[in-house]
Amino acid sequence: xxxxxxxxxxxxxxxxxxxxxxxxxxxxxxxxxxxxxxxxxxxxxxxxxxxxxxxxxxxxxxxxxxxxxxxxxxxxxxxxxxxxxxxxxxxxxxxxxxxxxxxxxxxxxxxxxxxxxxxxxxxxxxxxxxxxxxxxxxxxxxxxxxxxxxxxxxxxxxxxxxxxxxxxxxxxxxxxxxxxxxxxxxxxxxxxxxxxxxxxxxxxxxxxxxx
Numbered sequence: 001x002x003x004x005x006x007x008x009x010x011x012x013x014x015x016x017x018x019x020x021x022x023x024x025x026x027x028x029x030x031x032x033x034x035x036x037x038x039x040x041x042x043x044x045x046x047x048x049x050x051x052x053x054x055x056x057x058x059x060x061x062x063x064x065x066x067x068x069x070x071x072x073x074x075x076x077x078x079x080x081x082x083x084x085x086x087x088x089x090x091x092x093x094x095x096x097x098x099x100x101x102x103x104x105x106x107x108x109x110x111x112x113x114x115x116x117x118x119x120x121x122x123x124x125x126x127x128x129x130x131x132x133x134x135x136x137x138x139x140x141x142x143x144x145x146x147x148x149x150x151x152x153x154x155x156x157x158x159x160x161x162x163x164x165x166x167x168x169x170x171x172x173x174x175x176x177x178x179x180x181x182x183x184x185x186x187x188x189x190x191x192x193x194x195x196x197x198x199x200x201x202x203x204x205x206x207x208x209x210x211x
Contacts, residue, residue: 008062009139011044013123014131019047021085022108023061025149028157029084031094032068032104033130041065044136045108046117054122059115062142063106066158072100079164086129094129101130105158110146 014030021027022045044062048054071080074095080103081088094101115136123132149157159165 004145005141005143006042006064007139008042008044008142009136011046011059011117011134011136012063012131013046013048013057013134015129016047016049018085018129018131019045019061022063022106023110023148025108025153025157027085028106028108028149028154029161030063030104030106030131031086031129032102033133035070035102036065036068036104042142043133044111044115044140044142046122046134048122053119053124055119057117057119057122059111059117061108061110061148063108065104065106067105067162068102070100071103076164079166083160083164083167090129103161105161107154108148109142109144110148111140112143112146115140 012030012033018027018030022030042062042064044059046057046059048057072095074092077088077091077095080086081091091101117134117136121134121137123134125132147154160167
């Protein structure tokens with residue numbers, strides 16, 4: 001395996017909405033199923049929808065863990081909810097069920113080609129925000145050449161999560177969340193423009209047509 005790619009043999013199944021946030025650069029962290037290190041520090045991102053069985057799932061991105069730390073302070077929940085897609089209610093409910101949760105800081109990369117996972121390999125139990133690891137049919141070469149976020153915006157987002165710094169444009173973020181619920185062509189274009197202003201990286205129409 002070259003120094004421009006890594007070998008991956010597992011995927012983390014997460015709700016599709018969570019993976020979308022990761023693949024456009026809106027999020028650079030996941031609620032980890034445990035402390036992630038070693039073999040569990042790099043994995044494909046497998047989107048799973050709802051609670052009904054899926055025929056298959058398509059993987060387009062993978063993640064590399066850049067750090068992992070426990071969170072147990074209820075007083076930091078508000079700050080974390082402002083810079084992630086998890087609500088205050090979600091995070092509070094998690095801490096009511098367990099003494100702490102692990103937040104894994106991840107850098108996300110696009111695969112050179114999409115990978116299909118058949119339905120019989122997907123988890124049968126309903127997913128929570130922590131997801132479930134599965135083994136892939138075969139090891140894939142995951143390139144380091146297609147990061148979702150370039151170095152500078154990724155480092156800024158990474159430090160924001162570590163320091164729990166408030167978002168720079170809270171009003172614009174709130175507007176984007178409202179516009180994202182609309183389906184008109186104008187709203188879709190406006191949403192894309194706002195994502196770029198917020199420092200995210202909305203994907204091209206046909207990302208795998210690019211080298």
